[in-house]
Amino acid sequence: MEKRQGFAAELRAWRQRRGRSQLDLAGRANISQRHLSFLELGRAAPSRDMVVRLATALDVPLRQHNALLLAAGFAPVWRETDLAAPELAQVNDAVGHMLSQQEPFPGVAVDRQWNLLKANKGAVRLVEFLVGPLASDARVNLADALVAPDVLRPFLVNWADVVRYFVRSVEADAAADGRPETTALLARLLSYDGVRAALQEPASYGAASPVLPMHFRRGDVSLQLFTTIATLGIPRDITLEELRIECFFPMDAATAKIMRDWSSGRPLETVQAGDA
Structure with missing residues (x-):
């Protein structure tokens, strides 16, 4: 439940930072507004695919995309490689x-x-x-x-x-x-x-x-x-x-x-x- 609340707070913060309503974000992510509301309240746990879908819809940078995945209990998907590697x-x-x-x-x-x-x-x-x-x-x-x-x-x-x-x-x-x-x-x-x-x-x-x-x-x-x-x-x-x-x-x-x-x-x- 603690992880669910952490993700909920991060998701809500990103939506507000982008200036989008729940209805707008739900449409961009192709989910119902009710489901998005439950995710933002911590009443529903997102799947890994759902985190990726929402982060993409909000144009979240890759570094913060990883942070959203971690907040939801999933492993990061994006690497950070030294330019000289x-x-x-x-x-x-x-x-x-x-x-x-x-x-x-x-x-x-x-x-x-x-x-x-x-x-x-x-x-x-x-x-x-x-x-x-x-x-x-x-x-x-x-x-x-x-x-x-x-x-x-x-x-x-x-x-x-x-x-x-x-x-x-x-x-x-x-x-x-x-x-x-x-x-x-x-x-x-x-x-x-x-x-x-x-x-x-x-x-x-x-x-x-x-x-x-x-x-x-x-x-x-x-x-x-x-x-x-x-x-x-x-x-x-x-x-x-x-x-x-x-x-x-x-x-x-x-x-x-x-x-x-x-x-x-x-x-x-x-x-x-x-x-x-």
Whole structure:
């Protein structure tokens, strides 16, 4: 009975998080509203197939899909495999290929909490130019690096605009995945000085640029980049579902030339905005 109540509470929480009525969810899962009501009250125990059906209807992420199965007394069905494991060799090679093709412009692979998993040489060069070399074994969280006051922020001219959009995206992640780790990341980002004030600023409309650039400046060097984020289609592994590949592209010819100069071996410090 205790397991039944645990599953009932989780199911009810996910339905409410997704903003669906019992009638709507019952229709999507092809069950009666009465049966769904009994499941949410703990008066009926779900079968393994029923847990899978409801999780799919609610678009529950694979990690939380496993948690629902455990709450109902069943073994998890989705694996979480290290990206470097032999089982993911083909996908790992594909991610490496995407990052390599992105050269000389930056590209990174991160997990759902923005922990850095892989980076191409273009990304390394950009970070080294802005903040100096990182230790080879350093654990990097790109969310903290972007939002915290003492890493990228001093070099990001339009920090408030960028952070306003970025933190809203983390808020959406926290609402979508229901993970305590994502909620903790959001709380940490909101605790940084200036973040809540930035969120209160009105959004800018009618700007000339079609996308919001990240405008970095160090000394006389100005870099304007926009980003794209790719995910894997139809993932069947938790690691792959939570994987994001972010690529940075130059917004202008000057930025593109600077990054091509860096890739040709020209020392970072010698590239000036006037050279572009």
